[in-house]
Amino acid sequence: MKLYYAETLSPRKTCALAQYLGLPIDYAFVDLRRGEHTRPDYLAINPNGKVPCLVDGEKVIWEADAIMCHLAQRAESPLWPRGAQQQIDVVRWFSWNSQHLLRHAGALYFEYLIKPWAGLGEPDASKVAEAQGFFRKHAAVLDQHLKGRKWLLGDDLSLADFSVGISLPYAKNAAMPLEEFPEVVRWHDQLNAIDAWRDPFPARQERAAANA
Structure with a gap:
């Protein structure tokens, strides 16, 4: 592969x-x-x-x-469940994330991380405010869902967790108001305990040289 x-x-x-x-x-x-x-x-x-x-x-x-x-x-x-209902739940979270949380977290990621990287100027304050508002709206849904659950589908880690959590490692640098949602913070802390989550990318020569 x-x-x-x-x-x-x-x-x-x-x-x-x-x-x-x-x-x-x-x-x-x-x-x-x-x-x-x-x-x-x-x-x-x-x-x-x-x-x-x-x-x-x-x-x-x-x-x-x-x-x-x-x-x-x-x-x-x-991580890809065997049961049909759980598979539907995973797909539901895939769709929810792409249409809601990631859509607006990604806008903040673009404003604060991609624009400087690409030389596109400073963050647009109006776009930041709009994206933060939607982030709060959808993070509140996620926060409520996680109450009483270890992972998105319950007791077991699944692909849904890998998908929905993907913007959160950038929360601080991209001005996502993550700290307002304690259940989401708790859940993401669990993901951060996984080595592959914290350091997912394979080594490259450029990265190795930069870290030497």
């Missing part, structure tokens, strides 16, 4: 899961700054020009949540 990734939000959850499962994967870093995601050879793999993307033999899978399902199935991991 070959996983194309960048050190950004969506690839982070696929890399974290792959590291957690200990799967034998060839990691291929896609340098977004150099536009490698727009090159013809990459577009031949993923015509969307996005990361992550997984190549497993003849199978090519786009979209981070779908990649996570495939990896869990390959590993025969209970």
Whole structure:
């Protein structure tokens, strides 16, 4: 298997899961700054020009949540539940996150982390305020759901946790008001106890040199 990734939000959850499962994967870093995601050879793999993307033999899978399902199935991991109702619950949280929490957390991530990285100027105060308002709205739903539950589906860690939590490692640097939601903080602290969650990306020469 070959996983194309960048050190950004969506690839982070696929890399974290792959590291957690200990799967034998060839990691291929896609340098977004150099536009490698727009090159013809990459577009031949993923015509969307996005990361992550997984190549497993003849199978090519786009979209981070779908990649996570495939990896869990390959590993025969209970992170992708066996029961149909629990599978529906995982998909429900995938959808909820993409349409609600991640949508607005991602806007803050863009304003505070991507714009400086890409040289696009300072955060837009009006967009920040709007995104923080929606973040609070949806984080409140998550906070209420987590009361009395260890993980999103109950007692057991699942792909839903890997998906929904993915913006939270950036909460402080992206001005997400995470601290207002104690159940979400408690839940994310549990994720942070997982080595692969804290340090999901494989080593690269550039990173190794920077840390030397």
